[in-house]
Amino acid sequence: MQTAFTDLVGCTHPLVAFERSPGVVVEASKAGAFGVLAATAYTAEELDAQLTWIEGELGGRPYGVDLLVPEQKVVADRDNLVESLRAQIPQEHIDFVASLMDKYDIPRLPPGSASHDPTNTDASKVGGLLDVCFAHDIGLIANALGTPPADMVQRARAAGVPVAALVGKPQHAERQLAAGVDLLIAQGYEAGGHTGEIATMVLTPEITDLAGDVPVLTAGGIGSGRQLAAALTLGASGGWAGSVWLSTVEDVAVQAIKDKFLAATSSDTERNRTRTGKPARQLISAWHKEWAESGLSALPMPLQPMLTLDAWNRIDAAAEAGHAGALELESFFVGQLVGRFTGIRTTRQVVDDIMTECHARLAAGARLVS
Numbered sequence: 137m138q139t140a141f142t143d144l145v146g147c148t149h150p151l152v153a154f155e156r157s158p159g160v161v162v163e164a165s166k167a168g169a170f171g172v173l174a175a176t177a178y179t180a181e182e183l184d185a186q187l188t189w190i191e192g193e194l195g196g197r198p199y200g201v202d203l204l205v206p207e208q209k210v211v212a213d214r215d216n217l218v219e220s221l222r223a224q225i226p227q228e229h230i231d232f233v234a235s236l237m238d239k240y241d242i243p244r245l246p247p248g249s250a251s252h253d254p255t256n257t258d259a260s261k262v263g264g265l266l267d268v269c270f271a272h273d274i275g276l277i278a279n280a281l282g283t284p285p286a287d288m289v290q291r292a293r294a295a296g297v298p299v300a301a302l303v304g305k306p307q308h309a310e311r312q313l314a315a316g317v318d319l320l321i322a323q324g325y326e327a328g329g330h331t332g333e334i335a336t337m338v339l340t341p342e343i344t345d346l347a348g349d350v351p352v353l354t355a356g357g358i359g360s361g362r363q364l365a366a367a368l369t370l371g372a373s374g375g376w377a378g379s380v381w382l383s384t385v386e387d388v389a390v391q392a393i394k395d396k397f398l399a400a401t402s403s404d405t406e407r408n409r410t411r412t413g414k415p416a417r418q419l420i421s422a423w424h425k426e427w428a429e430s431g432l433s434a435l436p437m438p439l440q441p442m443l444t445l446d447a448w449n450r451i452d453a454a455a456e457a458g459h460a461g462a463l464e465l466e467s468f469f470v471g472q473l474v475g476r477f478t479g480i481r482t483t484r485q486v487v488d489d490i491m492t493e494c495h496a497r498l499a500a501g502a503r504l505v506s
Contacts, residue, residue: 137149137150137491137494137495139351139368139373139374140351140373141319141351141353141373141374142373142374144276144298144318144319144351145170145198145200145275145276145298146198146275147165147168147169147170147197147198148168148169149167149168149169149170149374149487149491150353150364150368150373150374150375151164151169151170151358151364151374151375151377151487151490151491152169152170152171152172152200152353152374152375152376152377153165153169153170153171153172153377153381153483153487154172154174154202154355154376154377154378154381155171155172155173155174155378155381155387156173156174156177156388157381157386157387157388158173158186158189158190159386159387159388159483160381160384160386160387160483161173161190161199162190162193162194162199162386163384163386163482163483163484163487164381164483164484164487165194165197165198165199166193166194166197166484167483167484167487167488168487168491169487170198170199170200170275170276171190171199171200172199172200172201172202172276172278173186173187173190173199173200173201173202174202174280175201175202175203175265175269176202176203176204176265176280178265180264180265180267180268183265183268183269184268184271184272187201187268187269187272187274188272191272191273198275198276199274199275199276200274200275200276200277200278200300201269201274201276201277201278202277202278202279202280203262203265203266203269203277203278203279203280204279204280204281205262205279205280205281205282205284205285205288221438221439221442222442224435224439225435225439225442225443226435228432229432229435229443230443232430232432233443233444233447236423236426236447236465237447237450239426239461240422240461240462240464240465241459241461242447242450242451242454242459242461242462242465243450243453243454243459244450245446245449245450245453249449249453262285262288266288266291270291270292270295270297274297275297275298276297276298276299276300276319277292277297277298277299277300278299278300278301278302278319278321279299279300279301279302280302280329280330281302281330281414282301283301283308283311283312283315284299284301284312284315284317286315289315289316289317293316298318298319299316299317299318299319300317300318300319300320300321300353301315301317301319301320301321302321302323302330302355303320303321303322303323303332303343304323304324304331304332304333304334304339305332305333305334305339305342306342306343306346308332309322309342309343309346309347310346313346313347313348313350317350318350318351319350319351319352319353320343320347320350320351320352320353321352321353321354321355321376322336322339322340322342322343322344322352322353322354322355322356322372323336323339323355323356323376324336324337324338324339324340324354324355324356324357325339325356325407326356326357326417326471326472326473327355327356327357327378327379327417327471328378328379328382328405328416328417328418328469328470328471328473328474329378329416329417329469329471330412330414330415330416331356331407331415331416331417335356336354336355336356336357336367337366337370339356340352340354340367340370340371340372341370341371344370344371344372345371351373351374352371352372352373353367353372353373353374353375353376354367354370354372354374354375354376355375355376355377355378356471357471357472357473358375358376358377358380358473359377359379359380359473359476359490360476360489360490360493361489361490361491361492361493361494361495361496361497362493362494362497363375364490364491364493364494365493365494365497365498365501368494368498369498369501377490378471379470379471379473379474380473380486380490381483381486382394382397382468382470382474382477383397383398383477383479383480383481383486384480384481384482384483384486385480385481385482385483386482386483389468390452390455390456390466391456392452392455392456392458392462392463392466393419393452393455393466393467393468394480396419396421396463396466396467397419397468397470397474397477398477398478398479398480400419400470400474400475400477401474401475402472402473402474402475402476403472403475404419404420404474404475405417405418405419405420405470405471405472405474406418406420406424408424408427409433409434409440410423410424410427410434410440410444411440411441411444411448411467411469412437412440412441413434413435413436413437413438413439413440413441414437416469417469417470417471417472418467418468418469418470419467419468419470419474420467421464421465421466421467422464422465423451423465423467424467450462451465451466452466
């Protein structure tokens with residue numbers, strides 16, 4: 137199936153597999169979709185290793201990278217970044233997270249346990265990650281939050297790499313187009329992770345009308361061939377799918393959260409700031425209820441992730457071991473699509489199922505007007 141998006145990046149199917157798991161990225165691209173690695177959680181050294189592995193597995197097939205490049209909202213001493221940022225976290229927030237871990241009896245991690253860099257969402261870290269990305273043969277670079285900085289666009293131009301950006305309303309699209317992006321991703325309210333407040337069915341045609349010759353992908357609720365066909369019918373050049381890959385064999389989530397996904401309905405998610413500091417849709421758990429009852433407001437990015445990262449590492453580890461308190465708190469970013477999770481499939485099977493149904497739905501639609 138050929139669209140403006142497949143022409144832009146050189147893949148076979150107009151379907152993006154956006155995931156933090158390198159295995160999903162590889163298997164999706166091998167199956168003809170376009171794998172995009174969510175890279176923000178990695179240090180520069182870790183990202184270099186992951187991209188090296190991905191390229192070795194793909195043998196020249198195209199793939200992309202997505203970074204979280206937020207506008208700088210927090211003033212910090214860049215020479216003492218961690219200490220400067222931690223000093224801005226109120227003690228009452230620190231005490232609340234500690235009390236929550238105690239209330240649910242969440243064990244501490246053993247000394248030396250692996251953990252992500254808590255400052256990776258600070259704007260000062262982006263340059264090093266971009267250095268790594270442009271040292272590899274990436275086929276797309278996307279900014280998941282806000283307008284790509286001018287130097288990011290300039291570097292991509294010099295490297296011949298298309299730039300994509302997510303938008304949640306028409307005003308976002310206008311800014312992204314002015315910045316010179318090559319691809320817009322219209323992410324609706326029902327999507328997992330950071331979203332706006334406009335539903336996908338409404339947002340997609342608004343953005344395609346603004347975009348002109350710039351291709352648009354639909355994000356939010358893309359998990360089946362019917363939904364991809366709907367996106368194409370609305371004028372998009374393809375679908376940007378994220379949540380559906382959380383129900384795959386290759387996804388790295390602990391089994392405890394996959395089990396919670398399989399038991400969830402489409403009403404069991406909410407947009408909430410308590411994990412990243414910005415509205416992000418995730419599975420509702422005791423974590424969110426405790427924060428709501430505390431009356432505390434979430435801190436701006438990157439302070440909120442710094443506050444909660446160790447807690448989430450502890451929750452994940454304990455939940456995987458079957459710890460009752462951790463299972464109550466356990467959650468992850470996921471869209472309303474979670475209500476349609478019925479089992480665990482391979483990434484290739486998900487791609488094949490989506491594209492087979494999409495072709496059938498588009499053919500059936502054509503018969504309606506023939």
